Structures are given as C-alpha cells and as structure tokens.
Amino acid sequence: MRSRLKVLINYFSLLLPYWDKSLLSLLCVGIGVLFGMATPLITKVLIDYAYPNRDLNLLTFLVLFGVLIFIFQTFFSDVSSYLDTFIHQTLSIDLRKKFFTRLLRLPLRYHFEKQVGDLMVRVTDDIDVIVDSVAETIPVLIKTTLQLAALLAICLMIDWNLTVLAMLGVPFYFVQTRFFARRFEELQEKSQKQESEIYTFYQEKMSNIKTIKSFNQEIYETDRLIDKLIGMFALVRQNLFLGLFNSFFDATLITLWTSFLAWYAGYRVITGHITIGEIMAILVYLGQIHQPIMDFGTIYKSLTRSFVSINRVDEILEKEPEAYKDTRTFVLFQIEGKIKFDNVSFKYHDAEEFILKNIDLIANPGEITALAGTSGAGKSTIIDLILRFVEPTEGAIYIDDKYDLKKVSLMTLRAYISIVSQDVVIFSGSIRDNLQYGRKVVNGAAMVEAAKAAEIHDFIVGLPGGYDTLIGEGGLNLSGGQKQRLAIARALYRDVKILVLDEATSALDSITEAAIFNNLKQLIKAKTVLMITHRPSSLKNADRIYIINDNVISESGTFAELLDKKGDFYKFYQAQAHESEEEIEEKVELIKYQKRLIKEKLRTAKALKLSPLEKKVLQLYYDERKTYAKISKELGMEPYDISLIRRSAKDKLERLRELEFKE
Amino acid sequence: MSRLKNLFSAILSQDMAKQARQVEAITVLVFVVLLCTVWWLWQLKLDIIQSVKDGQTITVKMDVFDLLLSRNKEQ
Numbered sequence: 001m002r003s004r005l006k007v008l009i010n011y012f013s014l015l016l017p018y019w020d021k022s023l024l025s026l027l028c029v030g031i032g033v034l035f036g037m038a039t040p041l042i043t044k045v046l047i048d049y050a051y052p053n054r055d056l057n058l059l060t061f062l063v064l065f066g067v068l069i070f071i072f073q074t075f076f077s078d079v080s081s082y083l084d085t086f087i088h089q090t091l092s093i094d095l096r097k098k099f100f101t102r103l104l105r106l107p108l109r110y111h112f113e114k115q116v117g118d119l120m121v122r123v124t125d126d127i128d129v130i131v132d133s134v135a136e137t138i139p140v141l142i143k144t145t146l147q148l149a150a151l152l153a154i155c156l157m158i159d160w161n162l163t164v165l166a167m168l169g170v171p172f173y174f175v176q177t178r179f180f181a182r183r184f185e186e187l188q189e190k191s192q193k194q195e196s197e198i199y200t201f202y203q204e205k206m207s208n209i210k211t212i213k214s215f216n217q218e219i220y221e222t223d224r225l226i227d228k229l230i231g232m233f234a235l236v237r238q239n240l241f242l243g244l245f246n247s248f249f250d251a252t253l254i255t256l257w258t259s260f261l262a263w264y265a266g267y268r269v270i271t272g273h274i275t276i277g278e279i280m281a282i283l284v285y286l287g288q289i290h291q292p293i294m295d296f297g298t299i300y301k302s303l304t305r306s307f308v309s310i311n312r313v314d315e316i317l318e319k320e321p322e323a324y325k326d327t328r329t330f331v332l333f334q335i336e337g338k339i340k341f342d343n344v345s346f347k348y349h350d351a352e353e354f355i356l357k358n359i360d361l362i363a364n365p366g367e368i369t370a371l372a373g374t375s376g377a378g379k380s381t382i383i384d385l386i387l388r389f390v391e392p393t394e395g396a397i398y399i400d401d402k403y404d405l406k407k408v409s410l411m412t413l414r415a416y417i418s419i420v421s422q423d424v425v426i427f428s429g430s431i432r433d434n435l436q437y438g439r440k441v442v443n444g445a446a447m448v449e450a451a452k453a454a455e456i457h458d459f460i461v462g463l464p465g466g467y468d469t470l471i472g473e474g475g476l477n478l479s480g481g482q483k484q485r486l487a488i489a490r491a492l493y494r495d496v497k498i499l500v501l502d503e504a505t506s507a508l509d510s511i512t513e514a515a516i517f518n519n520l521k522q523l524i525k526a527k528t529v530l531m532i533t534h535r536p537s538s539l540k541n542a543d544r545i546y547i548i549n550d551n552v553i554s555e556s557g558t559f560a561e562l563l564d565k566k567g568d569f570y571k572f573y574q575a576q577a578h579e580s581e582e583e584i585e586e587k588v589e590l591i592k593y594q595k596r597l598i599k600e601k602l603r604t605a606k607a608l609k610l611s612p613l614e615k616k617v618l619q620l621y622y623d624e625r626k627t628y629a630k631i632s633k634e635l636g637m638e639p640y641d642i643s644l645i646r647r648s649a650k651d652k653l654e655r656l657r658e659l660e661f662k663e
Numbered sequence: 664m665s666r667l668k669n670l671f672s673a674i675l676s677q678d679m680a681k682q683a684r685q686v687e688a689i690t691v692l693v694f695v696v697l698l699c700t701v702w703w704l705w706q707l708k709l710d711i712i713q714s715v716k717d718g719q720t721i722t723v724k725m726d727v728f729d730l731l732l733s734r735n736k737e738q
Contacts, residue, residue, distance in 0.1 A: 020687070021683065028690065031694075031697070038731065041732070044731075045731060049711060049712070049713070052714070053720065055711075055712055065704075065727060072693075072697055075693060079690045082683075083686070083687075086679070086683050157732065
C-alpha cells in the first residue's frame with residue numbers, strides 16, 4: 001500500500017510544472033461547484049418567499065440572479081475544461097518523451113528480448129491510461145470533495161436528521177466498489193497482455209508479408225488472428241458483465257436508499273418539521289449527493305486499473321540505460337581509428353559457452369580488415385563489441401592503443417562509427433533525408449560524392465524527383481541492391497573514422513561491387529574499414545583477413561598468404577568460390593604478380609617523377625609552342641640545355657604511359 | 664460566417680503555450696469581476712416579505728446569500 005502511494009506521488013509530481021494551470025483549473029472547478037448548488041436554493045426561495053407573498057420584485061431579481069450565475073458557471077467550467085485538456089496533452093507528451101528516450105537508451109539486448117508489439121501497447125495504451133488517471137484524478141477528487149462538502153453543509157443546514165440518515169448508506173456503496181475494483185484490476189492486466197500479443201502479431205505479420213504469401217499461409221494467419229481476437233473479445237465480455245453487475249448493484253443500492261429517503265422526507269413535511277420549499281431543495285441535493293460518492297468509486301476503480309499500466313511502464317523506466325553505465329568516461333575528440341582487440345572473450349551473462357574466445361585482432365586506419373568464417377562463429381559479435389552493444393567478458397578493446405572502449409563515452413564512440421548491415425533500414429522520407437540521417441551539417445556536394453562512390457548517383461538523378469524522391473512506406477520501392485548502395489552512400493556521407501560493412505554488398509552484382517570497392521579505396525585513406533563477408537570477390541579487396549572458426553581466430557593474413565597456407569581459409573574459399581585447386585593456385589600467382597607490379601610501378605614512378613623545371617619546359621614547348629631560343633631566354637638557360645631537358649622529360653613521360661598500359 | 668471562420672482559424676493557429684497564458688490572464692480578470700459582483704450582491708439589501716404568526720407578514724432586509732440560506736419556519 002505504501003509503495004503504491006509512493007508510485008502515485010511520483011507520477012502526480014509530473015503535474016508540478018503545471019502547478020499554476022492546475023491551481024487555476026481547480027479554482028474554476030470550485031466556483032463551478034458552488035454555482036451548481038445555487039439552483040435548488042433559488043427554487044426554495046421562490047416557493048417559500050416569492051410565490052406565497054406574490055413578490056414580483058423578488059421573482060425578477062431571482063431570475064436575473066440565476067442568469068448571472070449561469071453565465072459565470074459556464075465561463076469557469078469552460079476555462080477549467082480548456083486548462084485540463086492543455087495539462088492532459090502536455091503531460092501525455094512529457095511522459096511519452098520520457099518513456100521513448102529511456103527505451104532508445106536501453107541496451108540492445110533488451111530490445112532483442114522484448115516484442116515490438118508489446119512495447120507499442122506500452123507507449124500508446126498504457127501511457128494513455130496513466131495520463132488519464134494522473135491528469136483527472138486530482139481535479140475530480142477535489143471537485144467531488146468540494147461538491148460533497150457543499151451538499152452536506154446545505155443539507156445539514158436544512159435538515160440534519162434526513163442528511164445523517166442519507167449518509168448511512170455510503171459505507172455499503174464503498175464495500176461493493178472495493179469488491180468490483182479488484183476484479184477490474186485483474187481483468188485490466190489480462191486485457192493489456194492480450195492487446196500486446198495482438199499488436200505483436202500484426203507487426204510481425206505485416207513485416208513478413210512476403211514469407212506469408214510465398215508459403216500460402218494467408219488463411220492460416222487470418223485464423224490465428226481470429227483466435228487472438230476471440231480471446232480479446234472474451235475479456236471484453238467479462239469486462240462488460242462485470243461493469244453491468246457493478247452498475248446494477250450501484251443502481252439498486254441508490255434506488256432503494258433514495259426511495260426510503262423520499263418517504264422519510266415526506267414524513268418530515270407532513271409532521272411539520274420542514275417546509276415544502278425545503279423538501280424540494282433537499283430532495284434535489286440528496287439526488288445529487290450520490291454523484292460525488294459514485295465519482296469517488298470511479299476514481300478508485302480508475303486508479304486501481306492504472307496500477308497495471310504504471311507497472312508496465314515503470315518496468316521500462318526503471319531499467320538501467322546503457323549510456324550511464326560508466327560515470328568517468330573518455331570523450332573522444334580526435335582519433336586515428338585503430339582498433340585493437342587484446343585477448344577478448346565474450347559470453348552472455350546467463351550463458352555458459354563463450355561466443356568469442358581469446359580474440360587478438362588489429363584493424364589499422366587506411367586498411368580494409370575482413371572477418372570471414374562459418375555462420376554463427378561470432379563475426380557479428382565482434383562488430384557488436386566495437387559498437388559497445390555488448391561488452392567483453394574478458395580482455396579489452398582499445399581505440400588508437402590508448403582508449404579502453406569500456407571507458408569511452410558511448411555518444412562520442414558511435415559518432416566515429418558508421419555501419420552498413422545486411423538488413424538495410426530505409427526510413428520513410430526522401431532519398432536526401434535518408435542520406436542525411438545522423439548528420440547535422442548538410443553538405444550537398446559531399447552527399448553527391450558519397451552517392452557516386454556507392455554507385456547510386458546515376459540511379460538517383462534518373463528518378464523524376466532526383467534526390468527528393470520519396471522512398472520507404474508510401475514511396476518508391478527500392479530493390480535490395482539499391483537499398484544496400486543507398487546505405488553505403490549514407491555511411492560514406494557521415495564521413496567517420498571507422499566504417500563497418502556487415503555483409504554490406506551481399507545483394508550487389510560482382511561488377512557493381514568491384515566498382516564500389518574501387519571507389520572506396522580512394523576514400524578510405526584515413527579510415528578503418530571492417531568488413532564481414534562470405535564473398536570471395538569482397539575478400540580480395542581486404543588488406544588483412546581474420547578467419548573465425550569455432551569462436552576463435554584460426555588464421556589471419558593477406559588473401560594470398562591465406563590461400564598459400566591451404567588452411568581454413570583455403571577450404572572456405574574453395575567452398576565459396578567453387579574453384580579447383582589449380583584455379584586457386586593460378587589466382588594466387590596472379591595476385592602476387594599484381595602486387596609485385598604495383599610495387600615496381602610505385603618504385604619506378606617515384607624515379608620517373610618530373611621535376612618542376614622539366615614540367616615548365618614541357619609546358620612552354622608543347623602547350624605554348626615556344627622555340628628553344630625563347631624558352632632559354634625566359635628561363636635564363638642555354639638553348640642546348642633546354643633541348644636536353646625536354647628530351648629527358650619526354651622519355652620519362654613515355655615510360656610512365658607504358659607502365660600504366662601494362663597495369 | 665467568414666468572420667467566424669477567420670476567428671476559429673486565428674484561435675487554432677495560435678501558439679498553444681501563449682494561448683494558455685492568455686486564457687489564464689482572462690480568467691484571473693473575470694475572477695476579479697466575480698469578486699466585485701459578489702461584494703456588490705452582499706451589500707445589496709433586498710426587502711423580503713416574511714410570514715409571522717397568525718397569517719401576518721413583516722418586511723425584513725436581507726442580502727441574497729442570507730436569503731438563499733435562510734429557513735422560513737413559519738410557513
């Protein structure tokens with residue numbers, strides 16, 4: 001009981017920012033209640049004074065007085081409604097904001113465990129129930145108390161005998177209200193659970209409509225929904241019957257009691273204890289008195305029901321959010337982007353088996369580091385660890401060899417990482433909105449560059465709306481490959497230090513994939529790229545590959561080194577690429593040759609680099625078509641020397657062209 | 664009709680918080696008017712004919728609040 005009171009006080013404190021409006025609304029309610037009491041009293045004066053004495057002036061005055069009261073009462077009750085609605089709506093926004101913020105900050109694991117439909121019911125229905133209770137309970141409670149106090153005071157003044165007798169019926173009413181309130185609370189709990197199940201069902205089916213259709217399961221799923229709806233209907237019926245019984249008991253109790261009071265009031269008039277005007281007034285008041293008493297019952301039932309919703313919402317609000325786990329954290333301002341796993345092992349709290357064991361891994365800036373291996377080996381968990389969705393059970397992860405990831409502020413850590421996952425999420429809105437997601441400063445040129453690098457620019461400009469074309473729900477339907485390219489463009493546009501590609505090119509053809517990697521190589525000079533992939537064509541682009549098997553790193557090295565080893569990667573590659581041993585060996589030789597060629601090119605290109613003087617001579621001789629004599633005059637050299645410089649520069653250029661052609 | 668429409672659209676397009684503050688201010692003003700009216704009614708003495716014993720009547724001066732809460736026992 002005490003904890004319930006504490007919870008209520010906690011929720012009612014949400015009204016504190018609106019104390020001025022609440023107070024004014026209560027004042028209006030009070031005035032409305034007092035004015036509402038006046039009409040029977042005016043009737044009483046008319047019957048007891050104006051009519052018997054044929055007092056026309058009093059009659060006129062009382063009618064005008066009644067009109068004045070009506071005007072004030074209407075004004076104050078309308079203001080009270082306006083302020084109550086304002087408080088109700090702003091409270092609803094406050095509570096939803098509080099709930100949603102906490103929900104988004106909860107660890108990812110919590111979201112995996114909870115069903116979306118259930119969370120939807122909590123954020124909509126449950127919050128509605130709580131807001132209704134919090135916003136309405138206090139005004140109704142005060143209005144009811146005032147009304148009851150005023151009614152009792154007037155009734156006691158007119159005839160205390162009748163009033164005391166009338167109040168003797170109240171305890172019976174509260175006993176039966178308490179009985180029904182408990183049943184209503186139980187039913188409310190069941191109804192909210194059932195509604196969560198239905199929401200989850202809708203959400204799950206709507207997002208997997210393709211699977212349902214391909215398995216021809218439309219009728220089966222409709223039948224399942226009907227079963228759930230019938231279950232809900234049964235609960236609604238229970239609620240209805242309980243409500244009907246409750247109303248029946250209320251009405252019976254009130255009718256019996258009022259009838260007895262009407263008889264007793266008549267008896268008091270006949271025996272000369274009260275006047276006709278007084279009995280008229282007191283009967284109207286006693287007729288009104290059951291309303292505030294019933295309102296007390298309604299508030300009690302509503303509060304009891306709202307505890308079910310409060311518990312469901314508190315379950316989320318009381319969960320510890322991930323961002324506040326560490327109180328002393330590093331704020332990352334400028335990082336290189338090097339990631340180092342130092343003997344990292346990971347398992348979930350309640351699990352016995354490790355998902356990753358003794359992982360030592362380095363991903364350097366300017367390089368593509370690939371993670372490959374069998375399904376369920378723990379590759380995606382490595383990404384989750386880097387993004388700190390989960391934390392290592394043993395060992396540590398470092399950024400730039402100095403920042404322990406556990407002690408890095410989450411906000412700044414994730415600001416340095418962009419992720420493109422296999423299941424691309426495209427939000428409803430324009431292509432531009434999707435590309436700019438997560439970026440505060442808009443740079444149109446950079447956005448177009450990112451789209452070009454992701455090989456999606458030509459497709460976008462080909463659309464009638466270009467970058468403003470609407471996509472997602474109600475917009476253009478993109479293919480899996482287009483979505484992936486858009487997601488790559490979004491990640492590149494964020495221009496962060498660490499880029500994570502989790503099977504990001506799985507829906508792309510090999511030509512587009514090659515083009516994207518080619519573009520990426522130009523862009524990632526200062527970025528750390530981590531890539532999870534099964535595709536041999538993607539793995540060739542990696543500078544270093546880690547093979548994860550049975551939760552440990554079994555091999556690591558370059559593509560050629562790993563193929564040379566003929567270990568796990570060799571088997572993996574053979575299975576994925578469907579190539580014979582000879583073909584693979586040929587490929588390894590080719591890669592080695594290409595690498596040698598590139599090294600040689602770099603070495604030669606360095607030797608063949610033109611000096612500024614050579615460049616100037618070439619420019620004057622070929623572009624401006626000047627003679628040796630004129631050039632020698634301009635540069636202050638002998639014409640013969642100029643001719644030698646020109647020849648040597650031309651030779652260098654031809655050799656460079658040859659090299660390019662060879663490549 | 665169009666004026667009424669304009670009035671409605673003007674009310675609905677107003678900033679909610681600003682409007683609520685205006686409503687509060689107007690309510691306080693009306694509350695002051697109400698207090699003045701109550702004070703005036705309290706000062707206003709009405710001539711009320713009241714029955715006494717043997718069918719005789721007397722005239723008494725009463726304000727409206729006294730009148731509403733009084734009991735005419737002789738009726």
